[in-house]
Amino acid sequence: MPLLLTRALVPYELAAKWEADGRPGFADPYAVHQRVWDCFPGRPRADRDFLTRADPQQEDLRILLLSAVEPARPPWCPDAGWQSKTIEEDGFFSHARYRFSLLANPTRKVRSNAAGEVLRNSRRVPITHREDRHDADGRRQRGLVSWLVEHGEAAGFTVDPDTLRTITRPRQPFVQPPKNGSPRRTGILHGVDFQGVLTVTDRDKLRAAFATGIGPAKAFGFGMLCLAPLE
Numbered sequence: 001m002p003l004l005l006t007r008a009l010v011p012y013e014l015a016a017k018w019e020a021d022g023r024p025g026f027a028d029p030y031a032v033h034q035r036v037w038d039c040f041p042g043r044p045r046a047d048r049d050f051l052t053r054a055d056p057q058q059e060d061l062r063i064l065l066l067s068a069v070e071p072a073r074p075p076w077c078p079d080a081g082w083q084s085k086t087i088e089e090d091g092f093f094s095h096a097r098y099r100f101s102l103l104a105n106p107t108r109k110v111r112s113n114a115a116g117e118v119l120r121n122s123r124r125v126p127i128t129h130r131e132d133r134h135d136a137d138g139r140r141q142r143g144l145v146s147w148l149v150e151h152g153e154a155a156g157f158t159v160d161p162d163t164l165r166t167i168t169r170p171r172q173p174f175v176q177p178p179k180n181g182s183p184r185r186t187g188i189l190h191g192v193d194f195q196g197v198l199t200v201t202d203r204d205k206l207r208a209a210f211a212t213g214i215g216p217a218k219a220f221g222f223g224m225l226c227l228a229p230l231e
Helices: 013-018 029-041 142-153 203-212
Strands: 003-011 053-057 060-068 082-087 098-105 106-108 124-126 155-161 165-167 172-176 185-189 190-198 225-229
Touching: 003 013, 003 142, 013 060, 029 053, 029 060, 029 172, 060 124, 106 155, 142 155, 142 165
Parallel strands: none
Antiparallel strands: 003 060, 003 082, 053 060, 098 190, 098 225, 106 124, 155 190, 165 190, 172 185
């Protein structure tokens, strides 16, 4: 099934006016998550099968959307800022190397007992250090590079270490309003933009990872693997 890559440019002036009119805007990852659903009117939330990414730019907020279903231009995006194209997968995935960017939410489980075992109720914490390190008890804590290498292996690629950049995004607090009797939920998301060059080791795995994303928090704008062919 062909995939569609859509770019929506939202001028900051328009985003501010949208919020000033009393409508939910783009203030945090949950708000952007809500706005992206405007591109799929009438679809049940349980049918979410698309990836998103939001990048602040000098004049506007750029939202990328990867989907199998054609999105509709929402009211908050001017016609001039809306662009959608079909990815011809056979040709696009025929290359051996790509320049990539992956905005991810790397996390690790905190081990919950003295034996170092990961228990069912272990909590996840963000990975903030680039290289592996060891805690006070000598246990290895994987860093951002190891996180990407492990996920890359599962996604059918290796990363050229000489080109790899790990760009930490500012922490992103979010508020999820009460819904159906549930209390208001708040949280903080930690994003890292991995950039560099990758080499394909398994084309089918790479296709799947491209379509479904890498890592957690995909509903909040993480996990989209952006690729530009090199060879």
